[in-house]
Structures are given as C-alpha cells and as structure tokens.
Amino acid sequence: MNTLQTLLARLPPRSARWMHRLISAGFGVLTATILHYVLFRIALPSKPFIYVAF
Amino acid sequence: MTPLPVRLAPRWFRPRSFLFGLGAGLAALSALGWRVSHLDYHPHFVRFCPEISPEGSYYPTIAEMSAIVRARCRPGQVLIIVGGNSIFQGVGQPAAELWSRRVQELLGTQYCVVNLAFRGAYASDGGAVVAEVLRNEFPRQIYVANVGSMNCMDPTGSDPYRFLFWEAYFKGLLVPFAPRTDYIQRRFYRPWTSLAPMVDVAGKAWLDRGLHFDDLWNYVAVDWCNTVPSIFHPDLPAAFAPRGRFADDERDARDIPFEERYQPAGFALEMQIVRGGTEPYYRRGPDGRWVLSAQTQDYFDYMDRAAMPEQLRERTLIVVSQNSPYYVDRLTPAERMREEVGYGDSVTSWRDAGYEAMTYPAGLSVDDYADRTHLTVTGGEKLAASVVAEVRRMAGRLGYLEPVPARP
Numbered sequence: 029m030n031t032l033q034t035l036l037a038r039l040p041p042r043s044a045r046w047m048h049r050l051i052s053a054g055f056g057v058l059t060a061t062i063l064h065y066v067l068f069r070i071a072l073p074s075k076p077f078i079y080v081a082f
Numbered sequence: 083m084t085p086l087p088v089r090l091a092p093r094w095f096r097p098r099s100f101l102f103g104l105g106a107g108l109a110a111l112s113a114l115g116w117r118v119s120h121l122d123y124h125p126h127f128v129r130f131c132p133e134i135s136p137e138g139s140y141y142p143t144i145a146e147m148s149a150i151v152r153a154r155c156r157p158g159q160v161l162i163i164v165g166g167n168s169i170f171q172g173v174g175q176p177a178a179e180l181w182s183r184r185v186q187e188l189l190g191t192q193y194c195v196v197n198l199a200f201r202g203a204y205a206s207d208g209g210a211v212v213a214e215v216l217r218n219e220f221p222r223q224i225y226v227a228n229v230g231s232m233n234c235m236d237p238t239g240s241d242p243y244r245f246l247f248w249e250a251y252f253k254g255l256l257v258p259f260a261p262r263t264d265y266i267q268r269r270f271y272r273p274w275t276s277l278a279p280m281v282d283v284a285g286k287a288w289l290d291r292g293l294h295f296d297d298l299w300n301y302v303a304v305d306w307c308n309t310v311p312s313i314f315h316p317d318l319p320a321a322f323a324p325r326g327r328f329a330d331d332e333r334d335a336r337d338i339p340f341e342e343r344y345q346p347a348g349f350a351l352e353m354q355i356v357r358g359g360t361e362p363y364y365r366r367g368p369d370g371r372w373v374l375s376a377q378t379q380d381y382f383d384y385m386d387r388a389a390m391p392e393q394l395r396e397r398t399l400i401v402v403s404q405n406s407p408y409y410v411d412r413l414t415p416a417e418r419m420r421e422e423v424g425y426g427d428s429v430t431s432w433r434d435a436g437y438e439a440m441t442y443p444a445g446l447s448v449d450d451y452a453d454r455t456h457l458t459v460t461g462g463e464k465l466a467a468s469v470v471a472e473v474r475r476m477a478g479r480l481g482y483l484e485p486v487p488a489r490p
Contacts, residue, residue, distance in 0.1 A: 036094050052096040056103020057110075065109045065309075068295040070269060071286040072247060072310065075184075 091464050105180035113416070115294025118301040119145035122153035124326065128177040129197040130208075131330040134243055136310040137201060140303065140325060143296045144249050146197060147212045155194035161220040162189070162473060164197040165209020166227035171199035171463065173450030174335035180411040181462025187469040192483075197226070200243055202366055206235045206389045207243040214394055215255045221412065222482040224473055224488045225394070228401045231424040231473050237262045238269075242483040243282075248333045249296075252287030288367030301330045322371060336459065344408055345454050352454045356416060360424035364415075379431065386435035395436040397480055401465075402428045402441040405453035438476055443468040 032051070036044050102166045124134070128152050132138045164170055164182045171178040186195040198209035205227035213225040229235070239247045250256050253264075270280050290296050302324040303309060315328070317320055326446075335343060363378045388399065402425055404410075412420055425441045432439035443464050450461030459463060477483050 033093060039396065048094040049098050049099040051094055052099035053103030053106070054103075055095075056100040057107035058103075059100075060104045060107025062295065063104075064108065064295050064420060065120075067289060068299040069310070070141070071290065071296065073136075075209060 085477070087268050102245065111295075111298060112293045115296075115298035115301075115376035119294055120149060121145070121301070122149045123301050123304050124150055125153075128180060128183070128330055129171055130200055131328075131332065132201075132314055133312065133325045133328040133453070134304065134384055135200055137438075138314050139310050139324070140300070140312070141245055141296070142208075143300060144246060144253070145209065146165075146216055146300060147246075147298055149218055150198075151196050151212065151216060152279075154188065154196055155220060158223075159194040160192060160477055161223040162193055162195040162222065163209045163213045163225050164195065164227070165203070165213070165225060165230070166197070166199045166205055166401075167203050168201040170228045170401075171197065171201055171203075171457055173201065174456040175459050175462050176332055176334045177330040179325050179334070179459045179462070181457065181459075181466045182462050184466035185470055185473075188466060189473065190334050193473070193477075202240065203243050204233075204236055204240045205229050206237060207239040208246050208282065210390070210398075211239070211250045211256075212259060213398075215250055217257070217394065222477075222480075224397050224399060224476055224480075224482075226399045226401065226469060226473065228403045229428070230403055231421070231438050232363050232378070232382075233428075234385040236385060237265045237389040242290070248283045249287055249290070252284050253291050253463060257391045257394070259391045262391075265388045294479065312316075334459065336449075337458065338452070344448075345449075352409055353412065355454065356413065356421070358407045359405070360420045363414050364423070372420045374423075374427050386432065390435055396438070397470070397476065398437050399476060400432045400437050400439045402432070403455065404441065404442045404446070404455050406448060406449065407446070408448045409454055438472065440468070443454055 036047055039047060091240070093233075094257055123146075130142065134140050134142065147306040151161065151163070162185070171184070172182065172246055175181060180197065182195050182197040189195065191457075198474075200208055208229060210225060213223060216225065236252055256262075299309065303324070305324055307322050308315075309322075310326050311321060312325075315323065351371060362370075363374055364372045365375065369371045406424060410418060413421060429441055446457075446461055450463075450464060452458050478490070
C-alpha cells in the first residue's frame with residue numbers, strides 16, 4: 029500500500045487524480061467479483077448430496 | 083489538543099469511483115452470466131455423469147439444462163426428454179451404449195432424445211421441470227421417466243434435486259397450477275418451522291434472476307476452473323480442473339463379475355428391499371387376493387394429480403421399473419403374486435391420474451440386469467425397443483407426426 033502511495037505521489041496531480049479513481053474503481057470491480065462468487069457459494073445446498081439422498 | 087483524524091481508507095481511495103466499479107462490475111458479471119446461460123457448454127453431453135451432477139457438488143441450472151436441449155433439438159423434431167432415476171440415467175451402461183441412445187437410433191431423426199435423469203431422482207425432478215419450462219418452445223414434446231413400483235410423484239421433486247424445482251418455481255417458469263401451489267403452501271409454508279428455508283430459497287432465486295451467478299460460476303467450473311470441491315477429485319491438481327474435462331467413465335456392468343453385481347453378503351438386504359416395495363401397501367382380501375389399501379391409493383392419486391398440470395400429464399410416459407428376476411424368483415409364491423399385482427396397480431394408478439404408463443417388457447433375464455435394479459446394455463436395448471413403441475403411439479395420438487404448419 030505504501031509503495032502504491034509513493035508511486036502515486038510521484039505523478040502529476042491531474043494524472044494522480046485519475047489514477048486514484050481508476051484504482052478505486054478497480055477495487056470496486058474486484059469486490060463485485062468476490063460478492064458475485066460468494067452469492068453463488070452461499071446459495072449452494074449446505075449439506076453434501078450423500079446426506080440429503082440417504 | 084485536537085486528535086488527529088483517523089483514516090480508515092488509504093489516501094488514493096475514492097468512494098464514488100469504488101461504488102461505480104462495484105456497480106459496473108456486478109452489471110458486467112450479471113450480463114456475462116445471462117450470456118452463458120444461453121450457451122451449451124456441455125458439447126459432449128450424453129447424460130449427467132457424477133462430475134456434473136449434485137453427487138459431485140455440481141448443481142446444474144434450469145437455463146443450463148434448457149441450453150443442452152436447445153443445442154440438440156432442431157425445430158420440427160419431436161423432443162423426448164428422459165427423466166427419472168439412475169436406472170434411466172443408465173448406471174451400468176457406458177455412455178456409448180446408453181439405452182437412451184438406442185431409443186434415439188430406433189426413433190430416427192424425426193425425434194430428438196435428451197437424457198436428463200439423475201441418480202436417486204423422482205420422476206418429477208430435473209427432466210420434468212425442464213420439460214415444463216420448455217413447454218411452449220418445444221410444443222411437440224414427450225417426457226419419459228421411470229418410477230419404482232408403488233412410488234408416487236412428489237409435486238416438488240426429491241430433496242437432493244428440489245433446487246431445480248424451486249429455481250423454476252420462483253423464477254415464474256412453471257405453469258400456474260392450483261393443486262401444486264396448494265401442496266406447496268401446506269407443506270412448506272408452515273409458520274415457525276419452515277418459513278426461514280423458504281425465504282432462503284425464494285431469496286436466492288430472486289437474486290439469481292437478476293445477477294445470474296449460478297450460470298456464470300457453473301460455466302467457469304465446467305470450462306475454466308472448478309471452484310467447488312468434489313468428492314470424486316479431492317486432490318490437486320484435479321480438484322481445480324474444469325469439470326468438462328472429465329469423461330463419462332461409467333463401467334459396463336457386463337464386465338463386472340456376477341458375484342460383485344449380485345453380492346451374496348447383500349442378498350438378505352436386497353430381498354428386504356424387494357419385499358418392502360409392496361409389503362406395506364397391501365393386505366390379503368378374503369378371497370386370498372392382494373388388495374392395495376384405499377389410503378395408499380388416495381394418497382398416490384392426490385400426489386400424482388398435483389405433480390403436473392393435466393396438459394403435461396397426457397404427454398408424460400411413466401415406466402414402472404421392475405426388480406431383477408434373480409431376486410423376484412426367490413420370493414415366496416404369495417410375495418411374487420404381490421409383486422406382480424404391485425406393478426399392475428402402479429400402471430393403473432398412473433393411467434387413472436392422466437399419465438401414459440407402462441412397465442418393463444416381458445422376458446428380461448438376470449443378465450439384462452446389472453444388479454437388483456439397474457439394467458445392462460442388453461436390458462437397456464430391450465427397454466428401448468418397448469419405450470420406442472409406446473413413444474411412437476403417443477406421438478401419433480398427440481398429433482406430433484403431422485407436418486409442422488409453415489409460418490405465414
């Protein structure tokens with residue numbers, strides 16, 4: 029995180045602003061992917077098939 | 083002295099951009115899920131082998147199963163959906179010699195046969211749900227499924243496969259049918275006991291209707307990387323291998339030694355199962371004949387009528403499966419008579435409820451069975467021939483063999 033902050037601090041202010049937005053949006057997309065996958069996993073039946081069937 | 087403000091997020095973090103990314107990401111994933119829900123990503127599909135079925139912790143979706151059907155059935159063909167349990171799924175028969183493939187060969191190109199049976203499933207599970215969902219898209223359609231003697235049809239399917247029924251039900255894909263809705267209300271909407279699970283399944287279906295997460299991540303598991311552990315491939319690297327890579331390696335039961343198929347150690351238990359198929363439902367009348375209890379008859383009639391709307395029942399063929407003669411021949415004469423009466427009464431009961439029904443063709447031998455209940459390739463061939471005759475008769479009765487009217 030510190031390395032990222034240092035790198036961003038070296039950029040011109042205008043470019044840094046865009047990079048901040050881009051990286052934040054990127055984290056948003058990553059969170060969306062995790063959320064989407066978690067919804068899939070928690071929606072799966074909690075008991076393994078064998079315990080439901082027999 | 084004022085305390086320094088605590089920063090929970092790094093300096094570069096922009097909440098509005100993050101929320102934009104979150105929203106755009108969810109929208110893109112949902113769109114991708116919707117897109118793959120229309121793709122057939124099982125190009126070599128023959129049946130639901132363990133790697134792509136709930137036994138292997140893989141839960142196909144209605145859209146996925148519908149896409150399998152769409153990719154195979156051309157307009158103008160009569161669609162034959164095979165449902166039921168492991169007998170119709172073809173346990174004991176390698177994929178290349180599966181009985182439903184034989185049905186396809188015998189019926190010819192005018193028909194398209196798709197096997198959607200699952201192990202341990204009821205006739206009202208997966209295949210029946212997909213058949214109902216596709217009722218308008220494929221109006222020339224026959225659903226063929228097997229049941230055991232004295233088995234009725236639960237309107238919502240069996241526990242392991244009920245997820246398919248709920249998906250279709252809560253996504254509004256089924257025919258509105260009052261008897262089935264009443265059954266669901268009475269069985270599943272009892273306050274304090276089962277309301278929470280219903281909120282769970284309904285909420286999941288509601289979320290998935292918009293977000294398509296089941297379709298997307300199933301596609302990823304089949305084509306790219308499996309992310310849900312399966313008991314069939316617990317070790318790395320196979321645990322993460324795409325499920326589509328595993329071949330259907332069902333053994334040919336004819337290659338299994340007889341003592342393994344009909345294990346002496348399991349003989350008593352198998353006999354108990356055979357007897358249990360009819361014993362609880364029958365009593366002997368004063369004339370010595372076996373009589374089905376009125377309570378059982380009423381229960382079966384209620385369940386079978388509530389399972390499917392009438393217009394779907396008339397195009398459904400129920401095949402009442404029989405036990406291997408290896409066991410049936412070892413019953414006492416009275417038990418054997420009860421077994422025979424049970425098959426006959428089952429067929430009558432299904433017909434009375436508005437279904438087409440039949441039982442196995444006469445003359446199946448011990449070698450035609452892989453074990454007490456499953457069929458070998460030779461048994462499957464005999465079954466296929468008799469199912470084909472019935473399907474042809476039904477197709478004629480339902481007007482499916484008349485030419486498709488040209489579109490104006």
